[in-house]
Amino acid sequence: MQLLGTAVLFMAATGSVKAQSSPDFTFGVKSGINLSTLANGLIDMSDRKGKAGFNAGIFARVGSKIYFQPELNYITFSNEYTFNSKTYTPKFKDLNVPLMVGYRIIDKGDLILRASAGPDLYYNLKDQVSPVDSKYKRTSVGGVLNVGIDLGKFTIDTRNSIGFTKLNKDFGQKPNIFSLSVGYKFL
Template sequence: MKKSLLTLICFIAAISFAQAQLLPSFKLGIKGGLGFSNLRTEGKYFNSDTKTGFQLGLWGRIGVAGFHIQPEAYYASKKAGIKLTEGNESGDVTFKSLDVPLLLGTRIGLGPVGFRLQAGPVFSFAQKEKLTISNVTNFDDYKKTSTGIIGGIGADISKFTIDLRYEHGLSNLNANSSNDQKLKMWTVGVGIAIL
């Protein structure tokens, strides 16, 4: 009798857990973070140092059956240090953009505490650029849109989130094909769910 009762309780718990995993969930929140980026070029046109920028925006998450899709939209300021390989001229470059990642992921955990794995494309729409040295490149040659791939890990504690991600630019930022340039960036972000 005890074995039958224990089996029935385990069976009911398993069904309840499975149904909870199949119910769709929705979250909406705000986020901010720091980005550590550099600008890579093919050949030896210039060298790039890592500089710190920031991100600020919104995120949403729609999940079902242990998987989720997480679209985001945030304003980003990405910076890099530039030093020409010929001559001693150096300075900073800043890209300001509206970034829209579309992340696919899974969450591992129970209740309000969990860990996430996420990856997906990121689309950037340039807002403004700034360059402190004139002969690295001409900003009129920079494209207004670019694409990259982003991936990382995250943790949820109740309504709070924290993320560590790596973004790798896929698009050549410079319209001049002889000077292929791509951004690479690590980001650390924090957020809070408001819904």
């Protein structure tokens, strides 16, 4: 939780300084859908199905051709799988903090095509019970690859977030989340 607090303070401090001193600062809101799977190391787990989820958050973008984009998002995702003839459907509600470095591939005023990547930090807000009563971890780390387009004040982003750490010590589950979101830039 300390990490999330630090990230939020960093976004606020960076935003207030850059908004006053540079035109290369953007702040906005975004929302969209997620499709997820939980990759695992168990052969006994079958019938895995990703479920649709939701994301909403805020973002800041600092820089021009090369930029830094921290975000704070609330995301939901779930998965369904069968283990020992029993079906499980863990539903995750997380705070998500991607810290991306990006590059503007095309910058034609109101039309910007960009790509970014970086670490992705998660804090699970809801306890989940998995098979054999092994709990899911509260925090996890991953990486995110993002491609987006800005059309004036509107943004459209697609991203893939790949889990690096296991969500559950007994099953080796790692999240893989594909997201599509639309946003609006206030600055």
